[in-house]
Every structure is written in structure tokens, then in C-alpha cells.
Amino acid sequence: MNASGMTGSAHDDARRGAHVIVCGNEKGGSGKSTTAMHIAVALLRSGYKVATVDLDSRQLSLTRYVENRSRWARKAGLELAVPHHMHVPPARREIVADAEQEEFRQLSEGLAGIDRQFDFVIVDTPGADTFLSRLAHRIADTLVTPMNDSFVDLDLLARIDLWTFALPGLAERPEDIEPNLEYELARWAARHKLQPSFTREARLRFLEFATSPEAAWTGNFRDFAACIERMSTLAEHGRITIDNVREEIERLRRAWQRPLQNAGRAEDALERVLDHDRLARLDPFDRVQLNEVLRVCARSRSLSEAGRYLFASSRQNKSSTNDADRLRKYLAKYGLRWQEL
Numbered sequence: 648m649n650a651s652g653m654t655g656s657a658h659d660d661a662r663r664g665a666h667v668i669v670c671g672n673e674k675g676g677s678g679k680s681t682t683a684m685h686i687a688v689a690l691l692r693s694g695y696k697v698a699t700v701d702l703d704s705r706q707l708s709l710t711r712y713v714e715n716r717s718r719w720a721r722k723a724g725l726e727l728a729v730p731h732h733m734h735v736p737p738a739r740r741e742i743v744a745d746a747e748q749e750e751f752r753q754l755s756e757g758l759a760g761i762d763r764q765f766d767f768v769i770v771d772t773p774g775a776d777t778f779l780s781r782l783a784h785r786i787a788d789t790l791v792t793p794m795n796d797s798f799v800d801l802d803l804l805a806r807i808d809l810w811t812f813a814l815p816g817l818a819e820r821p822e823d824i825e826p827n828l829e830y831e832l833a834r835w836a837a838r839h840k841l842q843p844s845f846t847r848e849a850r851l852r853f854l855e856f857a858t859s860p861e862a863a864w865t866g867n868f869r870d871f872a873a874c875i876e877r878m879s880t881l882a883e884h885g886r887i888t889i890d891n892v893r894e895e896i897e898r899l900r901r902a903w904q905r906p907l908q909n910a911g912r913a914e915d916a917l918e919r920v921l922d923h924d925r926l927a928r929l930d931p932f933d934r935v936q937l938n939e940v941l942r943v944c945a946r947s948r949s950l951s952e953a954g955r956y957l958f959a960s961s962r963q964n965k966s967s968t969n970d971a972d973r974l975r976k977y978l979a980k981y982g983l984r985w986q987e988l
């Protein structure tokens with residue numbers, strides 16, 4: 648690795664630092680973190696000096712893998728080689744460009760510190776298109792893109808738009824639902840030595856829902872696999888009934904209604920920033936609104952980004968808009984400042 652990927656200049660011939668392996672795939676749950684850890688351990692066992700970098704701050708899977716490995720080695724009195732690990736948290740700034748600059752700084756400084764000391768740097772990226780993830784792809788010497796071994800995913804390889812590399816999500820490919828259903832049922836059967844099957848009515852209802860516009864499949868394959876896993880597990884004697892399907896549909900609806908669930912339970916955001924007295928003085932009307940605003944803020948990297956999302960419709964009708972300013976004033980009404988959220 649050298650700084651060429653980060654700066655845009657190309658001095659690849661002069662590359663003398665660590666070899667950077669980036670595990671990336673915008674699709675969630677495809678095996679990035681697991682692959683990153685396996686590569687790291689395999690290289691360690693081959694005698695190389697290895698550093699790992701976790702850019703997925705939301706999940707920190709690789710960070711946990713590394714921590715667990717160290718903990719287990721200590722507890723068991725074993726001499727297990729553990730990679731040198733670093734994790735880059737996403738920066739929060741009022742302006743997206745500032746946040747990106749800060750993330751750039753953190754990653755480049757972190758890498759500069761380890762570049763010359765290690766033979767390999769293994770980078771795990773989030774299952775989302777983030778600035779840090781793009782940066783990592785730019786500095787990769789080797790890019791590893793794990794794929795799920797499903798028909799949906801293999802078929803997808805043939806459908807990648809040659810020019811834009813755009814990948815359609817599962818919700819945009821209703822024709823893939825049924826073949827993938829068979830695949831998931833067979834996979835469950837192989838693991839549990841029991842072949843699950845739907846009643847006719849249940850199967851029709853499930854497919855009707857699963858291919859409807861209402862089915863968001865926000866987690867793509869992960870959502871779908873988990874859904875079949877749940878129904879197969881809950882079905883008595885492997886027979887999935889209409890009741891199993893109805894329950895599962897409700898479960899999925901609830902999950903998809905909470906796109907911001909990672910920011911916490913509905914009232915968490917309010918309780919975090921307002922003390923008990925101020926919370927008690929809020930009208931239920933304001934409480935709902937403010938809570939949603941705070942949850943959006945928690946997911947946004949800048950005040951402008953949050954403002955753009957929150958005022959997405961009304962901003963179309965104004966000749967000049969300053970969403971960040973509107974949001975700043977709204978928060979100020981409750982004595983809140985972006986920096987303190």
C-alpha cells in the first residue's frame with residue numbers, strides 16, 4: 648500500500664508498503680467480515696505480519712472477532728496470533744464534506760501508522776455505500792467480493808449493468824423470489840434433516856406478499872433467508888400454514904416500518920437528549936415529531952444531510968432553501984444543538 652489510492656496520484660511501481668486486501672460488497676450479509684477474519688488468520692499462520700481495519704462502525708463484527716480471539720487465547724492460555732487491529736468511526740460534522748475530510752484524515756493517518764510495519768492490511772467494509780468504503784476500495788491492492796451461494800446472487804452476476812455496475816435489489820426482482828424460496832427450503836432441510844413445506848394456501852399468500860410492492864426486502868437476501876428460516880423453524884412438523892405466513896408477514900411489516908431502528912427504540916432518542924421534566928412538558932404531538940427528527944439526525948452525518956431528508960418535499964417548492972438552517976432553528980426551539988445530539 649502507498650498513499651496513491653488516497654491522493655489520486657499513481658506511483659504503484661514504487662509500492663513497498665503493506666499489501667491491502669479489502670473485503671467489500673454493498674450487499675449486507677454476504678460474508679465480508681467472516682472472509683476478512685479468515686484471510687487475516689490464514690496469513691498470520693503463514694508467518695506474515697497482519698493488521699486489520701474495521702470500517703463498519705455500526706456492527707464492528709471484525710473488531711469483535713479480533714477481541715474474542717484475544718480473549719479466548721488469554722482465557723485458554725493459548726498462544727494465538729492476533730492481528731494488530733484498528734477501527735475508524737464515522738465522523739459527524741455539520742457539513743458532509745467536513746465529515747468526509749475527517750474520515751479521510753483518520754483512515755490515512757491510521758494506515759500511515761501501520762503501512763510499513765505490516766505485510767498485509769485486511770480491511771472490512773460495511774454493507775453500504777459509504778465514503779469510507781469507497782476510500783477503502785481505492786486503496787485496495789486486492790479486492791475480495793464475497794457472494795452468497797444463492798440462485799438469486801449467481802443469477803445477479805449475469806445482470807450487473809455493464810456500464811453502471813448497478814445491482815438491482817431483491818425487491819426489484821420479484822421473479823427471483825420463488826426460485827430462491829425453493830433454494831432456502833432445501834437449505835433448511837439439509838441442515839435440519841426435515842423438509843419444510845407450505846400448505847397450498849400458505850404458499851400462495853406468501854408469494855403474493857413477497858412479490859408485492861409492499862415487500863421492501865431492505866436487507867435483501869439476509870431478510871429473505873431469515874424469513875424462511877423463521878417460518879420453517881416455527882412450523883409444526885415442518886408444515887408451514889397460513890397462520891405461520893400471516894405472523895411472518897406482520898413481523899416483516901414491523902421490521903420494515905422501522906428503517907431507522909438502529910438509532911434505537913422510539914422513545915430512546917428523546918430520552919437521550921431531554922431530561923425528565925422537559926420530556927414531561929412536551930405535547931404528544933411534538934414528542935412524535937421531535938423523536939423522528941432526532942432519529943434522523945442520529946443516522947445522518949451532517950445537519951445538511953438530515954435537513955435534506957426531513958424537508959425533502961417542501962424544499963422542492965422553495966426558490967431558495969436552507970434545510971440545515973430550518974433544522975437548526977427547529978432543534979433550537981427545544982434548546983437542542985446538532986453538536987450535542
Ligand SMILES: Nc1ncnc2c1ncn2[C@@H]1O[C@H](COP(=O)(O)OP(=O)(O)OP(=O)(O)O)[C@@H](O)[C@H]1O
Binds near residue numbers: 678703708772774
Ligand atoms: N463461507 C460462508 N459459508 C457459510 N456461511 C457464511 C460464510 N461466510 C459467512 N457466513 C455466514 O453468513 C453470515 C453473514 O456473514 P458476515 O457477517 O461475515 O457478512 P458481512 O458481509 O460482513 O455482513 P454485513 O454486510 O452485515 O457486514 C454470518 O452468519 C456468517 O457466519
Ligand SMILES: [Mg+2]
Binds near residue numbers: 680772773
Ligand atoms: Mg460485516
